[in-house]
Amino acid sequence: MKHSYLPSRRQFLGAAFGATFLDRFQRLAAAETGRVKIRDVQVMLMQGGRTYTFVKIVADDGLYGIGEAYGSPGVGVKQQVLAMKDFLVGRDPLEIDTIYTLSGEGSNSLSGTRTDGSAHNLMRAVSGIDMALWDLAGKILKTPTTVLLGGKFRDKVRVYDHASPRNLLDKASCREWAAKVKADPAGFSMHKFGFRHTDPAKDHARDPNNRILTTLELRQIKEGFENCREAVGWEHDIAVHCHWEYDVRTALQISYAVEDMAPIFLEDPLLVDYSESWTRLTAGSRVPICMGENLTRRQGFQPFIVNQGADILHPDLRNSGGFTETKRIADLAELYGMPMATHNTGSQLNTWSTCQWAGSIRDFVACETVTGKGDWMDKVLLLDGPYIENGFLRINDTKPGLGADLNPDVVRAHLAEGETWWG
Numbered sequence: 001m002k003h004s005y006l007p008s009r010r011q012f013l014g015a016a017f018g019a020t021f022l023d024r025f026q027r028l029a030a031a032e033t034g035r036v037k038i039r040d041v042q043v044m045l046m047q048g049g050r051t052y053t054f055v056k057i058v059a060d061d062g063l064y065g066i067g068e069a070y071g072s073p074g075v076g077v078k079q080q081v082l083a084m085k086d087f088l089v090g091r092d093p094l095e096i097d098t099i100y101t102l103s104g105e106g107s108n109s110l111s112g113t114r115t116d117g118s119a120h121n122l123m124r125a126v127s128g129i130d131m132a133l134w135d136l137a138g139k140i141l142k143t144p145t146t147v148l149l150g151g152k153f154r155d156k157v158r159v160y161d162h163a164s165p166r167n168l169l170d171k172a173s174c175r176e177w178a179a180k181v182k183a184d185p186a187g188f189s190m191h192k193f194g195f196r197h198t199d200p201a202k203d204h205a206r207d208p209n210n211r212i213l214t215t216l217e218l219r220q221i222k223e224g225f226e227n228c229r230e231a232v233g234w235e236h237d238i239a240v241h242c243h244w245e246y247d248v249r250t251a252l253q254i255s256y257a258v259e260d261m262a263p264i265f266l267e268d269p270l271l272v273d274y275s276e277s278w279t280r281l282t283a284g285s286r287v288p289i290c291m292g293e294n295l296t297r298r299q300g301f302q303p304f305i306v307n308q309g310a311d312i313l314h315p316d317l318r319n320s321g322g323f324t325e326t327k328r329i330a331d332l333a334e335l336y337g338m339p340m341a342t343h344n345t346g347s348q349l350n351t352w353s354t355c356q357w358a359g360s361i362r363d364f365v366a367c368e369t370v371t372g373k374g375d376w377m378d379k380v381l382l383l384d385g386p387y388i389e390n391g392f393l394r395i396n397d398t399k400p401g402l403g404a405d406l407n408p409d410v411v412r413a414h415l416a417e418g419e420t421w422w423g
Contacts, residue, residue, distance in 0.1 A: 069128025130322025
């Protein structure tokens with residue numbers, strides 16, 4: 001039986017309201033509370049393979065914090081951050097929970113807040129603001145952000161990439177892939193990728209609008225992942241990537257097809273929102289079920305946690321509520337013995353920030369990244385020391401806040417059309 005441990009009401013409520021780490025933070029912040037106020041909120045967009053939305057919160061003493069809001073698609077995210085400026089300016093940046101909870105309250109044409117779950121739920125903007133506030137708080141308190149979030153459980157965080165063979169059904173292609181990932185200077189040892197379906201032009205192919213797979217497709221999935229495991233060996237982990245495409249029976253069939261290759265997880269096989277199908281899948285699959293990148297707030301994750309609708313939670317901090325809310329989600333999940341991983345298609349800034357947050361989570365699997373390729377994206381930040389080594393990203397334990405800042409030369413060279421440095 002999976003997840004036999006159930007928390008008491010007291011434990012559940014404590015995690016649900018996130019008292020532990022925020023109470024500790026408030027004790028650390030007490031001496032500095034009221035000393036500075038927020039003076040400005042700035043946003044700029046960087047363009048690469050995706051759009052990246054950078055947020056800067058400036059205090060009246062000149063200190064500032066940076067974070068990354070969701071940027072791809074970036075429609076409206078920058079405007080939503082800037083729409084928060086009137087609400088934020090003049091507030092104490094150390095009152096992070098209050099700012100998060102009451103975000104936008106009293107704003108023009110807003111009857112509630114941006115985090116109350118109503119139609120005003122605009123978490124992508126609030127999440128970026130929250131992460132910038134935690135960076136700023138660390139600088140005000142001269143403390144690494146990971147320490148403010150409760151302390152570090154590890155010195156480094158595992159990261160995973162999307163490297164995959166050109167053709168899973170071709171053993172030579174799989175061997176070529178395995179040689180490449182083993183020689184990668186970043187040292188990634190965990191890789192997530194999906195599978196292509198059979199040619200829809202052929203008579204045996206499935207109807208592309210169905211949520212089921214044909215017998216041939218299931219057999220090819222099994223064969224493809226067998227080829228990958230044979231080529232790369234057992235020192236590398238493989239995650240099986242889906243995109244909310246299948247019904248529960250097909251998802252179970254996929255898990256049966258790949259289970260002998262011991263994937264680290266099967267990601268997002270069912271529709272995004274919770275249903276009892278998720279619980280049925282989790283109970284029936286011997287491959288861990290991972291989900292969560294499109295969910296927001298504790299309320300979005302709660303049914304998956306209490307009904308055991310997943311094995312591994314996989315939020316994207318730019319969606320789920322930044323450091324504050326996602327830390328509370330992790331605290332709630334920990335009561336049920338559910339580990340965390342993180343979705344992340346952000347820039348080097350969001351990868352670095354997410355890993356600093358992950359350092360404060362007891363049971364953490366790995367952080368996704370589209371960086372680590374040795375190109376200009378790995379130079380977006382000014383860092384002391386290397387970025388990704390042996391498939392891990394280090395936790396900052398010497399500098400205040402996140403311990404990193406943007407590289408002006410690199411970011412300026414890749415600003416989105418019409419953008420200027422910090423607006």
